[in-house]
Amino acid sequence: MVVSSNSEVFVLSRPHGTVRGGGIARTYTDVDEASAALRAGEIRSLTGAIPFDVRDRAALVAPARLAFDPSPLAGSAPLTRRAISTVLHPDADEHRERIAHAIKRIVAGDVEKVVLARSVDLLLDQKVQPLELLDALAGGNVEHNAFAVDLDAATGSGSWLLGASPEVLLRKSGSTVLCHPYAGSAPRSADPAEDEATAKRLAASAKDLAEHAFVVDHLRERLSHLCDDVDAPSTPRLQSTGEVWHLATPIRATLRDPSTTALDLALLLGPTPAVCGTPSDVAGQIIRDVEGERGFYAGSVGWCDAAGDGEWMVAIRCLELAGDRRNLRTWAGGGIVEGSDPQAELDETGFKLRTVLNALGIAELP
Numbered sequence: 472m473v474v475s476s477n478s479e480v481f482v483l484s485r486p487h488g489t490v491r492g493g494g495i496a497r498t499y500t501d502v503d504e505a506s507a508a509l510r511a512g513e514i515r516s517l518t519g520a521i522p523f524d525v526r527d528r529a530a531l532v533a534p535a536r537l538a539f540d541p542s543p544l545a546g547s548a549p550l551t552r553r554a555i556s557t558v559l560h561p562d563a564d565e566h567r568e569r570i571a572h573a574i575k576r577i578v579a580g581d582v583e584k585v586v587l588a589r590s591v592d593l594l595l596d597q598k599v600q601p602l603e604l605l606d607a608l609a610g611g612n613v614e615h616n617a618f619a620v621d622l623d624a625a626t627g628s629g630s631w632l633l634g635a636s637p638e639v640l641l642r643k644s645g646s647t648v649l650c651h652p653y654a655g656s657a658p659r660s661a662d663p664a665e666d667e668a669t670a671k672r673l674a675a676s677a678k679d680l681a682e683h684a685f686v687v688d689h690l691r692e693r694l695s696h697l698c699d700d701v702d703a704p705s706t707p708r709l710q711s712t713g714e715v716w717h718l719a720t721p722i723r724a725t726l727r728d729p730s731t732t733a734l735d736l737a738l739l740l741g742p743t744p745a746v747c748g749t750p751s752d753v754a755g756q757i758i759r760d761v762e763g764e765r766g767f768y769a770g771s772v773g774w775c776d777a778a779g780d781g782e783w784m785v786a787i788r789c790l791e792l793a794g795d796r797r798n799l800r801t802w803a804g805g806g807i808v809e810g811s812d813p814q815a816e817l818d819e820t821g822f823k824l825r826t827v828l829n830a831l832g833i834a835e836l837p
């Protein structure tokens with residue numbers, strides 16, 4: 472489809488700068504078609520979102536303009552919306568049961584890790600505009616990470632995907648590929664001593680280290696198909712957002728063919744076991760059976776230019792804002808491994824949901 476519009480359709484704010492896509496030269500719902508058009512030089516760049524299940528409709532746009540600003544978004548204070556209706560999918564009891572069942576499948580040897588998520592539908596008391604919410608998300612993130620993607624190419628309903636993901640699926644520049652996977656979580660605390668103790672417990676938690684290792688192993692293996700010198704430290708580092716402590720590993724690799732595009736790398740690497748599981752096919756099937764369609768949650772969001780350079784984030788800590796600008800859905804998931812505890816995993820979805828709720832100014836869910 473060839474369409475035209477002058478407005479902004481994509482913004483990605485990162486500590487090293489902000490990328491904006493404006494105007495629409497072409498839209499693509501098929502990732503392979505988009506990737507082929509980019510490689511054939513038919514389009515100069517691509518921005519947008521890839522769904523969790525790559526067979527679903529993507530929201531990719533060849534923008535009329537792709538602009539780079541060397542600063543992240545300054546961000547704004549949180550908004551002051553209230554939720555006048557809240558629906559949880561599923562409720563707490565059912566989520567614990569789903570986790571207990573997943574642990575049984577792991578013990579039975581069917582799967583090693585599976586990431587189970589739940590979602591929350593909110594109706595806001597007042598409309599919120601996508602770029603206004605983007606600023607609030609950027610303001611609430613310590614590194615000013617935030618993204619906003621117009622999903623209209625896929626949904627035709629004027630919806631947007633917005634979030635403040637800390638997790639870099641990949642950043643590609645020339646022949647260098649950087650990944651920064653996150654897996655393993657604990658809540659931040661307002662009490663500095665407790666916060667530090669929580670972080671230390673996370674860094675030493677055998678269950679979280681195992682959960683993390685599945686992601687690093689997957690990335691090493693997938694990168695080795697296209698890269699030499701895949702380099703990752705053997706022990707993850709602690710990283711924090713305002714709401715969550717995480718285990719994270721910086722990975723660096725060198726492409727054998729520097730013309731490989733960032734979009735093709737995103738398709739090769741994602742969805743990683745940080746959002747799906749191990750083995751990927753079995754975990755993906757369990758997720759589809761248990762949760763149904765995830766849409767763009769746990770897919771990826773990013774951009775790619777004519778040289779194939781670009782950056783893609785894992786689409787977590789995010790929400791889909793409906794065309795009416797008052798209805799939205801947000802998600803949170805957690806990696807389930809053999810040592811997981813259903814109540815602790817349920818609590819983890821609670822503190823991960825805070826990223827989006829804090830930006831909206833919503834204090835508590837029922």
Ligand SMILES: C=C(O[C@H]1C=CC=C(C(=O)O)[C@@H]1O)C(=O)O
Pocket residue numbers: 586588638653654655656717744745746787788802803804805806823
């Ligand atoms: C799947 C999510 O987080 C992933 C990223 C970091 C830590 C995770 C964890 O500890 O389970 C998840 O793998 C989410 O926030 O919805």
